[in-house]
Amino acid sequence: MHSNMRDFKAEYIYAEYPKWVTLTNGESIIVNNEDEEAAAIGVEDSSDERAALFVEAQALGLNPHHRVGAAKLAEMIKAAKVSE
DSSP states (O other): OOGGGOOOOOOOOOOOOOOEOTTTTSOOEESSSHHHHHHHOOOOOOHHHHHHHHHHHTTTTTOOOOOTTTHHHHHHHHHHHHHH
């Protein structure tokens, strides 16, 4: 038998990094890990604050989208407290 490269199969292994990310000014760069990506796109590490605000919003009966940021959650909570 001879080798037929059209039937060649290789196992696919997903790797998230390195990957291209787009900066706020429109430029694209390659990042090698999650920390570099967060620094490049300007994500603040406020996940604990956001999680606390999310729980508070739910306790007030609000149903925020799971990707809402901390600033928007704080606005929603403030508006809900004012309207009570």
